[in-house]
Amino acid sequence: MIEFLAALTDPSLPFFRYAVLTGIFASIPFGVIGTYVVVRRISYIAGAISHCILGGVGAGLYLQNALGISWFGPLHGAIVVALLASLILAMVSMHAKQREDSVIGALWSVGMAAGLLFIARTPGYSDPMSYLFGNILLITQTDFYLVLALDVLVIGIIGFFYNTFLAICFDEEYAQLRGIRTHWLYLLLLCLVAMTIVLLVRIVGIVMVIALLTLPAAIAGNFARNILQMMVLSTIFCILFVVLGLGTSYSLDLPSGPVIILFAAAAYLLALLGLKGYHIIAGRH
Amino acid sequence: MTEETAAIEIRDLSFAYDDIQILCNVRLDIWRGDSICIVGPNGGGKTTLIKLILGLLSPDRGTIRIFGRSPEAERQRIGYVPQYAKYDPQFPISVLDVVMMGRLAGTLRNRYSPEDRDRAMAALGQTGLTDLAARPFASISGGQRQRTLIARALASGGDILILDEPTANIDHESEVQFLDLLKGLNERMTILMVTHEVGFASSFFKRIACVNRQVVIHPTSRLTGQLIQEMYGGDLQMIRHDHRCSEEGHRHD
Numbered sequence: 001m002i003e004f005l006a007a008l009t010d011p012s013l014p015f016f017r018y019a020v021l022t023g024i025f026a027s028i029p030f031g032v033i034g035t036y037v038v039v040r041r042i043s044y045i046a047g048a049i050s051h052c053i054l055g056g057v058g059a060g061l062y063l064q065n066a067l068g069i070s071w072f073g074p075l076h077g078a079i080v081v082a083l084l085a086s087l088i089l090a091m092v093s094m095h096a097k098q099r100e101d102s103v104i105g106a107l108w109s110v111g112m113a114a115g116l117l118f119i120a121r122t123p124g125y126s127d128p129m130s131y132l133f134g135n136i137l138l139i140t141q142t143d144f145y146l147v148l149a150l151d152v153l154v155i156g157i158i159g160f161f162y163n164t165f166l167a168i169c170f171d172e173e174y175a176q177l178r179g180i181r182t183h184w185l186y187l188l189l190l191c192l193v194a195m196t197i198v199l200l201v202r203i204v205g206i207v208m209v210i211a212l213l214t215l216p217a218a219i220a221g222n223f224a225r226n227i228l229q230m231m232v233l234s235t236i237f238c239i240l241f242v243v244l245g246l247g248t249s250y251s252l253d254l255p256s257g258p259v260i261i262l263f264a265a266a267a268y269l270l271a272l273l274g275l276k277g278y279h280i281i282a283g284r285h
Numbered sequence: 286m287t288e289e290t291a292a293i294e295i296r297d298l299s300f301a302y303d304d305i306q307i308l309c310n311v312r313l314d315i316w317r318g319d320s321i322c323i324v325g326p327n328g329g330g331k332t333t334l335i336k337l338i339l340g341l342l343s344p345d346r347g348t349i350r351i352f353g354r355s356p357e358a359e360r361q362r363i364g365y366v367p368q369y370a371k372y373d374p375q376f377p378i379s380v381l382d383v384v385m386m387g388r389l390a391g392t393l394r395n396r397y398s399p400e401d402r403d404r405a406m407a408a409l410g411q412t413g414l415t416d417l418a419a420r421p422f423a424s425i426s427g428g429q430r431q432r433t434l435i436a437r438a439l440a441s442g443g444d445i446l447i448l449d450e451p452t453a454n455i456d457h458e459s460e461v462q463f464l465d466l467l468k469g470l471n472e473r474m475t476i477l478m479v480t481h482e483v484g485f486a487s488s489f490f491k492r493i494a495c496v497n498r499q500v501v502i503h504p505t506s507r508l509t510g511q512l513i514q515e516m517y518g519g520d521l522q523m524i525r526h527d528h529r530c531s532e533e534g535h536r537h538d
Binding site (some may be wrong): 039041057160161163164166167169170171173175176177178179181221224225226227229230260 | 382390391396421
């Protein structure tokens with residue numbers, strides 16, 4: 001822990017401060033959007049969007065390095081593809097609900113396949129590993145500001161649509177009867193999920209982003225009385241996992257993403273066991 | 286009858302899921318203040334009929350008019366009570382917050398006003414749930430959840446109340462209370478209810494609609510006593526799902 005604090009204050013290690021700060025501010029969209037992903041039970045949809053992003057990243061790298069289109073990079077590619085995937089998934093949910101799981105599976109792997117092919121054809125060496133598993137220590141100042149912008153976007157939109165989104169997640173059919181345009185708002189929600197994933201993939205990577213999106217919210221769900229509480233609690237849990245994970249990975253010289261995820265998973269398991277134990281003890285009285 | 290438009294008027298309605306014909310040439314008039322119990326075999330089209338009336342599905346042929354207009358235009362006048370079993374038992378939400386959804390309107394923001402809150406509390410009072418307002422929806426009993434959903438429908442203040450199998454999984458005592466509640470509501474609302482229990486139905490509803498691809502209406506006065514015995518072979522609680530409403534069996538208008 002002392003090493004961790006020393007690293008935080010060390011002026012020669014600015015990347016570490018950015019990593020910690022970005023992790024803390026990224027916990028807000030993780031907690032807020034993760035809550036919706038958990039209560040609406042769309043973690044597979046979030047998984048598909050996340051894996052599709054590799055396709056966009058690959059296309060961005062290819063356009064930039066092979067075709068020399070310098071203004072279009074991996075981040076732009078990721079945003080375009082993630083929004084496109086949300087649109088497809090929202091339309092499938094509207095018009096062909098019974099095919100939803102097949103489409104999720106297809107998007108999931110097609111995105112990965114396209115990404116790997118683009119990367120293979122991109123001149124120079126680009127390592128897909130850092131996209132797949134993330135590296136928070138490569139976070140730049142720009143990434144940090146982008147995460148701040150995402151915080152403002154997520155809090156602003158969710159604050160405005162709180163009651164409407166709650167109704168859509170709890171009972172979409174009833175929301176529609178009350179005159180809410182549920183399809184458009186579901187699409188908006190998926191787009192927010194997509195934007196959150198795009199920016200947060202930098203931290204824990206495409207493969208593990210789902211864990212950090214769902215585990216804190218799933219733990220919070222056991223204690224929260226409403227979804228606002230669930231958002232606040234899961235944001236706090238997320239901050240805890242990111243800081244603990246970063247500190248530990250720094251001290252033990254381990255990759256940060258997996259350490260963060262294992263902290264989250266261990267906490268989830270403890271929460272489940274603790275609740276089970278509590279119910280058994282409470283049941284005896 | 287009167288010159289008033291019907292609460293619900295259905296003409297030549299047909300609906301199919303893919304190639305499976307669910308409803309065929311349905312004609313149905315439901316008057317203001319009517320109370321109709323919808324019975325029929327599973328897969329006979331009861332829920333489909335309700336979803337068509339609510340405008341959640343569109344008919345392949347025919348028309349549905351709610352107070353003379355389309356279901357989409359008038360559906361805010363319908364209070365809908367779905368089966369409570371479809372809800373995620375882990376969803377973190379209070380009883381009051383569920384009932385508040387009855388106050389949602391077509392606006393984007395849907396901020397609730399103090400009046401919305403008063404209406405929701407009044408609806409909770411009507412259904413005897415005032416003390417449970419702050420409790421998590423997941424922690425209350427099945428009967429209480431059902432009443433919460435009725436309160437949500439009442440909070441929206443419509444003229445028609447549609448209930449989908451509200452008595453499934455609730456005990457007999459709650460059922461009696463529930464019936465009293467419906468009787469009170471029927472003084473100002475038109476009531477449609479899907480149920481499996483014909484005994485329950487005949488004691489309160491004015492008419493019974495048998496739905497099995499077609500819809501046939503029976504006045505409950507003719508359905509009591511002798512006819513129920515003939516239809517169901519005794520005072521049964523459950524409807525036999527193998528009987529046919531239309532072709533043979535019992536008489537109708």
